[in-house]
Amino acid sequence: MASGTLYTYPQSFRANKALIAAQYSGADVKLDSKFKFGETNKSAEFLKKFPNGKVPAFEGLDGFVLSESNAIAYYVSNSQLHGENSKDAALVQQWISFSDNEILPAACTWVFPCLGITQFNKQDTDRAKEQIKKVLSILNDHFLTRTFAVGERVTLADISLVCNLQSLYEQVLDPEFRKPYQNVNRWFNTVVNQPQVKKVLGEVKLASKMATFDAKKYQEIHGSASTGGAGDSKKKEKKPAQPQAQQPKKEKEKPAPKPAAVADEEEGDEPKQESKDPFAALPKGTMNLDEFKRVYSNQDILTEAIPYFWKNFDKENYSLWYCEYNQNLEGKMSFMVSNLVEGMFQRLDKFRKNAFGSMIVFGESKKNSIAGLWFWRYPELAFTLSPDWMVDYESYTWKKLDPGSDEAKDLVQKFFLQDGDFGGKVVADGKIFK
Numbered sequence: 001m002a003s004g005t006l007y008t009y010p011q012s013f014r015a016n017k018a019l020i021a022a023q024y025s026g027a028d029v030k031l032d033s034k035f036k037f038g039e040t041n042k043s044a045e046f047l048k049k050f051p052n053g054k055v056p057a058f059e060g061l062d063g064f065v066l067s068e069s070n071a072i073a074y075y076v077s078n079s080q081l082h083g084e085n086s087k088d089a090a091l092v093q094q095w096i097s098f099s100d101n102e103i104l105p106a107a108c109t110w111v112f113p114c115l116g117i118t119q120f121n122k123q124d125t126d127r128a129k130e131q132i133k134k135v136l137s138i139l140n141d142h143f144l145t146r147t148f149a150v151g152e153r154v155t156l157a158d159i160s161l162v163c164n165l166q167s168l169y170e171q172v173l174d175p176e177f178r179k180p181y182q183n184v185n186r187w188f189n190t191v192v193n194q195p196q197v198k199k200v201l202g203e204v205k206l207a208s209k210m211a212t213f214d215a216k217k218y219q220e221i222h223g224s225a226s227t228g229g230a231g232d233s234k235k236k237e238k239k240p241a242q243p244q245a246q247q248p249k250k251e252k253e254k255p256a257p258k259p260a261a262v263a264d265e266e267e268g269d270e271p272k273q274e275s276k277d278p279f280a281a282l283p284k285g286t287m288n289l290d291e292f293k294r295v296y297s298n299q300d301i302l303t304e305a306i307p308y309f310w311k312n313f314d315k316e317n318y319s320l321w322y323c324e325y326n327q328n329l330e331g332k333m334s335f336m337v338s339n340l341v342e343g344m345f346q347r348l349d350k351f352r353k354n355a356f357g358s359m360i361v362f363g364e365s366k367k368n369s370i371a372g373l374w375f376w377r378y379p380e381l382a383f384t385l386s387p388d389w390m391v392d393y394e395s396y397t398w399k400k401l402d403p404g405s406d407e408a409k410d411l412v413q414k415f416f417l418q419d420g421d422f423g424g425k426v427v428a429d430g431k432i433f434k
Contacts, residue, residue: 002076003028004060007046009037013163014069015056016200020159021077023196029058029076070096073156081156091150095157097365098135099164101335105429106131111167116217121297124432132168136181143183147190154194162191166204174210278385279354285317285377293356293434301416309412313403319379320403322411323396325370337361337368338429344392345433351389355382357433358415362425369425372396373415374433 002022006029008015022029032040040046041053049065050057058066058075066072074082083089109128113120139161142149149157169178169188178185191197192204292312296305313320329337341359348355355376362369376382380400383393401408414420418430 001025001027002060004058004064005030005032006056006058006072007032007035007040007050008056009035012056013166017069017073017156017159017163018056018058018076019200020163020197021073021081021156023199024081024154025076025078027076070100070156070160073159077156080153081159083155084151088150088155092155092157095149096160097333099157099160101333101365102131102135103161103164105335105338106135107164107168111171111211113213113218114171114211116214116219116221119218119297120213121432123297123301132173136178136184139184139187140181141183143187147187149187154191154196158187158191159197162188162197162201166192166201169206170204171207171211174207177210178206277350278382279377282377283317285314287312287314287318287377289354289356289377296356296416296432296434302413306413306416309416310409313375314377315403317379318375318377320375320401320408320412321373321381322399322401323372323374325395326397327395329368329370331366332368334361334363334365334368334428337370338431341370341429341431345431347391348389348433350386351376351382352434354378355433358418359431359433360415360418360422360427361429361431362422363428364426368428370396371422373411 002025006015006018008031019029021027034040035055037055041050041055041057046057047053049059050067052067054067056067056069056072058072060066066075081092083092106128109121109124110132112118113125148154149161165188192201292305292308295308299305325340338361341361344359355374357372357374359370359372362371378385381393381398383389401411414422418427418432
């Protein structure tokens with residue numbers, strides 16, 4: 001039976017998967033009470049065991065180490081949670097993948113602004129709501145004749161689904177929204193009230209009112225960061241997949257830890273120490289990039305943002321680029337490919353106020369590709385202006401576009417909308433850098 005220490009911070013629902021699994025199996029899993037996110041996981045001792053510096057991370061009494069929450073949950077669980085036979089075991093893995101790929105990203109996008117962790121983006125939130133409706137409909141049909149996700153007992157599938165749905169049920173799925181999904185509601189309440197689950201999650205209270213963007217809390221967490229729009233020059237916006245945004249310096253943020261854990265395994269390298277702004281000596285240009293980002297985030301993209309872009313694009317001081325990922329993605333799951341993009345965005349954080357990018361992951365798991373459209377305040381490849389920005393760009397093939405060409409107009413519309421005819425390629429995920 002597995003025994004060891006779990007490194008994480010309180011209420012990380014990625015870590016909760018492993019803690020619940022341990023409750024069922026009887027595994028002796030203890031939390032490291034001295035763990036401090038951003039310090040412990042950056043120490044030389046920790047990185048020697050877990051080179052990627054991510055949490056949750058597990059260290060067995062026998063010295064065996066593991067990262068990635070699903071792997072940890074599997075290791076500390078028992079055969080009952082894996083599925084009774086090979087077919088059930090495959091179905092368990094299917095639902096775990098469904099939970100991480102179809103539920104988790106949309107949950108982050110919708111819930112995080114409600115907790116002040118990230119800035120509100122109307123288009124992203126609307127897309128997330130539609131995605132949640134879609135997955136709840138799928139689950140509702142599935143649970144019409146089933147008590148649990150696979151078989152007749154709780155498995156890792158139920159644990160993963162519950163942990164990824166918890167913040168939705170607690171924050172935004174009010175009675176009216178969840179009313180059409182009675183089968184899912186019954187299943188969710190059944191699982192969260194299992195003694196082993198309740199011991200980890202405590203009392204899960206369903207939302208009585210749909211939470212909305214909390215501008216005051218956002219200011220408390222981000223200091224002087226603006227709540228006026230996605231393009232405000234003072235804003236330090238973090239996307240849902242980035243953990244730094246949910247690790248505020250202030251102690252007063254109480255509800256944040258639960259959804260903060262959504263992104264903890266996607267943590268990448270932090271920007272290096274402060275250096276001179278590479279854009280400081282460059283011409284300011286005539287385009288108000290902050291205003292464009294506000295229009296893009298808060299108004300209709302097709303009728304407002306795209307016309308605004310073409311009316312105000314400064315051809316003298318800005319340049320427009322198309323890129324394609326040129327490294328091997330064979331065998332990688334879709335969420336892993338999306339994480340590559342998120343990691344790139346994180347490392348380019350100080351590039352935000354001078355650039356805008358739309359990246360799309362195409363295809364399906366193990367058969368993905370990545371392409372993107374960017375523009376920035378520099379006539380050539382701006383990544384070369386700073387060593388901090390050169391980590392990822394050589395993994396892409398870059399093509400400078402003529403802003404007056406039909407090709408540029410076509411690509412701007414499709415990538416700004418993240419929709420359209422991409423030569424038969426199916427959009428699996430989309431990320432906006434702003």
